[in-house]
Amino acid sequence: GQQLNQSPQSMFIQEGEDVSMNCTSSSIFNTWLWYKQDPGEGPVLLIALYKAGELTSNGRLTAQFGITRKDSFLNISASIPSDVGIYFCAGQGRRMEYGNKLVFGAGTILRVKS
């Protein structure tokens, strides 16, 4: 089945630093989504990408859909304490019987040192 490799598994960074994380797949995806999960909460959608090469920003967050359709990255600029959480990538593959099943990465745990 389709699998996503998300890296790094965790990060511990200084407040104000930029952060970068990425996901790669052995399969082609048509859609990439990036979610953030705060402790004790459900994942919240940050950015959705629908076209290869697409670069989309949401405030301090920027994500790109890789040209090969097999990868995506998320950048956070000037990190702040509230950026703490788990970030998940999710992808939807080309062939769908029905429904819109997503494949999720294992997550990147972000910890910010204030």
Added chain:
Amino acid sequence: NAGVTQTPKFRVLKTGQSMTLLCAQDMNHEYMYWYRQDPGMGLRLIHYSVGEGTTAKGEVPDGYNVSRLKKQNFLLGLESAAPSQTSVYFCASSYPSSGGAKETQYFGPGTRLLVL
């Protein structure tokens, strides 16, 4: 709009007991999903539904059953709970009937289940 809500928030079960987790959405979404989240494994799809009265198996369906009798509700049942089903369960929905991105899923706050 409340979005996606889940009940209960937390539950402790003994091995062999049964329970039903309820998910409700008020966004008029066609598709609904049940996931479980375990440490280091991300989210894994248990079952999903593409419309009222229809359900399908996901990646890890064994030990669970679901029903979608009403469009806004998606129930997840555990007939005989096992310790391996200790997890955090998330419901999600997508694809508004009025149109829009099918892939964008919106998640509930989760149900934490402990099976002893």
